[in-house]
Amino acid sequence: MTVGGDTVTEVVRLSWKDVRDRVHGRVLDGTYAPGDRLPRDEDLAEEFGCARSTVQRAMQDLSLSGIVERRRKGGTRVRRDPVTRATLDIPITRNEVENRGAVYGYRLIGLTTEAVPPPVTAKFEMAGSEEMLRVRALHLADGHPFVFEDRWVSLRTVPEILEIDLAAQSANEWLVRNKPYTRCDLRFYAMNADAETAAILETGEGAALMVIERTTWIGLDPITSVKAVTAPGYEILTRS
Amino acid sequence: MTVGGDTVTEVVRLSWKDVRDRVHGRVLDGTYAPGDRLPRDEDLAEEFGCARSTVQRAMQDLSLSGIVERRRKGGTRVRRDPVTRATLDIPITRNEVENRGAVYGYRLIGLTTEAVPPPVTAKFEMAGSEEMLRVRALHLADGHPFVFEDRWVSLRTVPEILEIDLAAQSANEWLVRNKPYTRCDLRFYAMNADAETAAILETGEGAALMVIERTTWIGLDPITSVKAVTAPGYEILTRS
DNA sequence: AAGTGGTCTAGACCACTGA
DNA sequence: CAGTGGTCTAGACCACTTG
Missing domain, CATH: 3.40.1410.10 (Chorismate lyase-like)
Known part of the structure; x- marks a missing residue:
């Protein structure tokens, strides 16, 4: 860490939304292609330097959004068929x-x-x-x-x-x-x-x-x- | 706890879905009426004998379903206008x-x-x-x-x-x-x-x-x- | 200013399910 | 049966928002 210098390496605290967006970014740029298996939550947690539960929260959201599919033992995979998922409210x-x-x-x-x-x-x-x-x-x-x-x-x-x-x-x-x-x-x-x-x-x-x-x-x-x-x-x- | 007797008091472990359903039940039966403020997460956790994060998970779900509304400091309230909320998938x-x-x-x-x-x-x-x-x-x-x-x-x-x-x-x-x-x-x-x-x-x-x-x-x-x-x-x- | 929900952590155990 | 996601806990701190 260099204060006043060029690069400042900071210990950033990642929120689950940050993790979600970074993983989502990798899906979009092809790092993780449709059908691919993603690293285990634990490995992602280590990579991002956060707790596994933070990764879990992020992946839960991506799963709800239809970006990935998760299965126990089967791991997390990028959905093959992208969908537009929307929420509808029908009032009285x-x-x-x-x-x-x-x-x-x-x-x-x-x-x-x-x-x-x-x-x-x-x-x-x-x-x-x-x-x-x-x-x-x-x-x-x-x-x-x-x-x-x-x-x-x-x-x-x-x-x-x-x-x-x-x-x-x-x-x-x-x-x-x-x-x-x-x-x-x-x-x-x-x-x-x-x-x-x-x-x-x-x-x-x-x-x-x-x-x-x-x-x-x-x-x-x-x-x-x-x-x-x-x-x-x-x-x-x-x-x- | 009486094994072989009539009542067996068991230390049941509540899942967040159990908590969600019980709170939802109270909304439906009028214990918590539309517009009412619910107890704080911490108090519900104590009542149900679980961790606050379990209640948080349950309330998050009820909030997503449009049953309650949550605000920091404002607490959790039963939505006044019930809606039918549905998720739509529009594929390619x-x-x-x-x-x-x-x-x-x-x-x-x-x-x-x-x-x-x-x-x-x-x-x-x-x-x-x-x-x-x-x-x-x-x-x-x-x-x-x-x-x-x-x-x-x-x-x-x-x-x-x-x-x-x-x-x-x-x-x-x-x-x-x-x-x-x-x-x-x-x-x-x-x-x-x-x-x-x-x-x-x-x-x-x-x-x-x-x-x-x-x-x-x-x-x-x-x-x-x-x-x-x-x-x-x-x-x-x-x-x- | 204080109260309440939101999030993060570290660790433990459980529940599926694929090999 | 073993690997991976799902959940629970206890505690801490943060962020928003209302009185």
Whole structure:
């Protein structure tokens, strides 16, 4: 170490983010190529002059980001197929409307008990069919249609739903606030508005609409499956 | 501790997942209501009989899941607005096609250098305009149109792109494999096919199509912005 | 200024899983 | 069965942020 000289060798304390970025840099510049096995955490720790747990923290992050894959005994490898990984937040529809500075509105359209049709049993991955509560409702923003939801709620898993006044409170809101889930499948696609949907959303037949389908379970028991058809112009953004 | 008796008090070793689940349970059953402040990590550690770092690991996970919010000095609080948080993987288009068991194909449609129009400068959050490489290309699955991409690549940030044979290798593939980014914005929406897009994707005018827009930067420098229009029937699924 | 979460360390043991 | 990642601990210090 030379103070006032040219090179100053300093004992730098590396944070786990530093380690992550340096390892990531090596993946990007080809030092570690796709499919390659990286050194063991312990060796990296020695190289970087930090504790193994610091390397572990860094590698955990790279693993979560989809950069590397880790296995006990198998070691750490650079993923062969790079992916863009993003996190999506889907809020309660009321909050989504209010966050846009609009006034939230809600209208119950239909409430029936029906046997679940095959397309929905498939989403739940159920063997046979059963009776479920079907809730059809419209969410509004400043009085304009915003999202139309067609929802099935399992009466076996969530019998309490029958005691909720679904004309006053949306099933969306009640379920998200009261029924935790352990599994959630999401599906996004575009569809042309059919006559009925167009009428409900006050748009033209054939308009391109974004659809969000969400199915949740608690353990293996189905909770709800909802097809939310959004009004034209709806966008999904990933959080920064 | 009574072996062979009724109650056996065992010194159980809690894992961070156990701690996470127990705290999560308290959020769900209302012990900790939305907006409430939770006990400090240290107090929870004492209560659960584990190290503070174990509680820290658990809370970090709950924080990532959007269940609680943590701030130094401010403590840990239950989020007021529950969200459904999901992780999306967007693979390279080639892999997406091949993972469906189809044969991947690629066709370069247009390659020009143009001044970036306002809608695209907005996506990049650029002050003025500049010349960029515009690449228009079609990805095919088993010979059928799969995704049409209209892409802008910054010649200032990525001059090497000019040396790549974009008729042989898609910009998608080359960029994902070679140009790391530090920021990625994603946007999804539905649009009706216009005449040109319908022709390219071999579908009818007005068909509902899912659009994926992705813009990436390295630091503050723009890399690329792409509008990927998918063929009818395209879906986005969250990984389990 | 003080309280609380964030990180680092060194060491130990556990739990997968590939050879 | 042996190698590697995963987790836990106890303690220390740091960094942010709020009262």
